[in-house]
Amino acid sequence: MKPKALIAALCASSLFAACADTGGIAPHRKPVEISSLDGGRVLSASLPAAGWPQERWWTTFGDAQLDALVARAVAGNPSLKLAMDRVEQARAAAEGAESAIGWDQDIEALSRRTHYSANHIFPAPLGGGSFWENQANLKLRYAFDLWGGDRAAWDSALGRERASELEARTARLALESAVVRAYVNYALACELHHELQAEVEQRQQIIDITLELRAAGMVAELQLSQVKAQLPLLKARLDASQSAIDRARYALAALAGEGPGAGESLKAPELALDRAIELPQAAPAMLIGRRPDVVAHRWRVEAASRGIDAVQARFYPNVDLHALIGLQSLSFNKFLLADSAAWEVGPAVSLPIFRGDELRAQLHGQTAAFDAAVDAYDASVIAALHEAADALSQRRSAEAQAQDTNEAVAAAQRAFDQAHAGFKAGLTGYLDVLQAQTALFLAREALVRSSAQRLASQAALMQALGGGFDPAEEPAGEVWSSVAKHADAPPPATETTRNGSAS
Incomplete structure (x- = not known):
C-alpha cells in the first residue's frame, strides 16, 4: 500500500474509532397502515360522485351574513391568532437551524x-x-457536516414548521365550522321564535272565536277560561325564545373576537334550509390525505425522524x-x-x-419523541375515520328526519285546517282545535329542528372531510422518506402520487 493511502486509511480508522456507541437505541413504533383499517359500511358505501369540499364550503348555505361572520372570525379570533403565532415561532426555529449550515x-x-x-x-x-x-x-x-447532522436538524425544523402551519389550518377549519354551527343555532332560535309568534297569534284567534261563541251562548264560561289559560304560557315561551336569540348572537360575536354589542346588529338568517348538497366518495385512504390535522401529525413524525438523524450524526x-x-x-x-x-x-x-452517555440520553429522548409522534399520528388517523363516519351517519339521519317531519307537518296542517273550519261552524269542540293546533306546532318545531340538524351535520361533515384542504399542497410521496429508516412501514395510500421534497 502506498504511504498516502496508508495514512488516509489510518486516519479514517482513527476517526471511526473515536465514534461514540449508540447502545442499540432505536424507535419501537411504526405508522399505522391505512389499508389495515376497516372503513365500515358508512365510509365504504357508494355515494354520489360529488366533488370534495371547497375551501369556502359554507357559501353553499346561501347566506351573505354568514359569509361575513366567518371572515370576521378568521380575522379576529384570538385562538386562531395564537395558532398563527406558533407558526411564526416554528418558522423562526427553522431559520435558525438553516443558519447552522455552511x-x-x-x-x-x-x-x-x-x-x-x-x-x-x-x-x-x-x-x-x-x-x-x-x-x-x-x-x-x-x-x-460530514454526516448530515446539520441538514437533518434543518429538515426536522422545517417539518415542525409545516406541522404548525397545518395545525393553524386545522384551527381555522374548526373555527369556521364552529361559526357555521353557531349560526345554525341562531337560525334555529329565530325560526322557533317565529313559530311561537304564529302559535300565539293563532291561539288569540281561537280565543276571539270562543268569545263570539260565548256571546252567542254556544260555549260555557269554563270553556272560555280553559282556552285563555294557555295563552300566558305561550307568551312565556315566546319571551324565552327571544333570550335564546340574544345568546346565539353573543356566541357568534365571541367567535369573531368581538364584544356582545357586535352580535346585536345581526339580522335574521337567510339560510337555504332545503338546499340539496351532494356528498363526495369518502374512501378511507382518500380521506386521510384531505385532513390537515392528520397531515400535520405526519409531518411531526417526519420531523422526529430527521431529529433522530441529527442526533445520530453527533456520534461521529x-x-x-x-x-x-x-x-x-x-x-x-x-x-x-x-x-x-x-x-x-x-x-x-x-x-x-x-460524550457517550450524554449522546445516548439525547438519542433516547429523540427516539421516544418519534414513538410519541407515531402514536399521535395513529390516533389522528383513527379519530379522522370515526369523525367522518359519525358525520356521514348524522347527515343521512338528518336527511331522513327532514323528510319524515315534512310529511308530519303536511298531515298536521290538514288536520288543523279541518278542526278550525269545523270549530268556526260550530261543528267541532274547542278541544279538537287545541289538540290539532298543538300537534301542528309540534310538527313545525320538529321540522325546524331537523332542518337545523341537517345544516349542523353538514358543517360537521365538511370539517370531517378536511374543509377544502387540497392534498396537492403536500409532497406526500416524500413526507415519509426518512421515516422508513427508523420504522419499517410503507407510506400511507393517497389519491395521487406527487413529487416533492420534505425539506
Whole structure:
C-alpha cells in the first residue's frame, strides 16, 4: 500500500474509532397502515360522485351574513391568532437551524488598556509595561457536516414548521365550522321564535272565536277560561325564545373576537334550509390525505425522524474549518498599517469519545419523541375515520328526519285546517282545535329542528372531510422518506402520487 493511502486509511480508522456507541437505541413504533383499517359500511358505501369540499364550503348555505361572520372570525379570533403565532415561532426555529449550515461569519473589534506582568512569558519592554491592545477581526467558520447532522436538524425544523402551519389550518377549519354551527343555532332560535309568534297569534284567534261563541251562548264560561289559560304560557315561551336569540348572537360575536354589542346588529338568517348538497366518495385512504390535522401529525413524525438523524450524526467525529483575518496592534498609530495584518486558518476536529452517555440520553429522548409522534399520528388517523363516519351517519339521519317531519307537518296542517273550519261552524269542540293546533306546532318545531340538524351535520361533515384542504399542497410521496429508516412501514395510500421534497 502506498504511504498516502496508508495514512488516509489510518486516519479514517482513527476517526471511526473515536465514534461514540449508540447502545442499540432505536424507535419501537411504526405508522399505522391505512389499508389495515376497516372503513365500515358508512365510509365504504357508494355515494354520489360529488366533488370534495371547497375551501369556502359554507357559501353553499346561501347566506351573505354568514359569509361575513366567518371572515370576521378568521380575522379576529384570538385562538386562531395564537395558532398563527406558533407558526411564526416554528418558522423562526427553522431559520435558525438553516443558519447552522455552511458558512458562519462574525466580526469582533476591541480596544483595551492592558498591563503585562514582568514575571510572565513576555520580556521587557512588553513585560512590565502597559499598552493599548487594538484588534479588528473577521472570523469565519465552515461546517462540513460530514454526516448530515446539520441538514437533518434543518429538515426536522422545517417539518415542525409545516406541522404548525397545518395545525393553524386545522384551527381555522374548526373555527369556521364552529361559526357555521353557531349560526345554525341562531337560525334555529329565530325560526322557533317565529313559530311561537304564529302559535300565539293563532291561539288569540281561537280565543276571539270562543268569545263570539260565548256571546252567542254556544260555549260555557269554563270553556272560555280553559282556552285563555294557555295563552300566558305561550307568551312565556315566546319571551324565552327571544333570550335564546340574544345568546346565539353573543356566541357568534365571541367567535369573531368581538364584544356582545357586535352580535346585536345581526339580522335574521337567510339560510337555504332545503338546499340539496351532494356528498363526495369518502374512501378511507382518500380521506386521510384531505385532513390537515392528520397531515400535520405526519409531518411531526417526519420531523422526529430527521431529529433522530441529527442526533445520530453527533456520534461521529466532526470537522469544521476555522479562519481569522484582521488587524492587531499595541498602538493606535500603527493599527491601520499593512504589517498589523494577522490571520490564521485551520481545521477543528471534535471527537465524541467522552460524550457517550450524554449522546445516548439525547438519542433516547429523540427516539421516544418519534414513538410519541407515531402514536399521535395513529390516533389522528383513527379519530379522522370515526369523525367522518359519525358525520356521514348524522347527515343521512338528518336527511331522513327532514323528510319524515315534512310529511308530519303536511298531515298536521290538514288536520288543523279541518278542526278550525269545523270549530268556526260550530261543528267541532274547542278541544279538537287545541289538540290539532298543538300537534301542528309540534310538527313545525320538529321540522325546524331537523332542518337545523341537517345544516349542523353538514358543517360537521365538511370539517370531517378536511374543509377544502387540497392534498396537492403536500409532497406526500416524500413526507415519509426518512421515516422508513427508523420504522419499517410503507407510506400511507393517497389519491395521487406527487413529487416533492420534505425539506
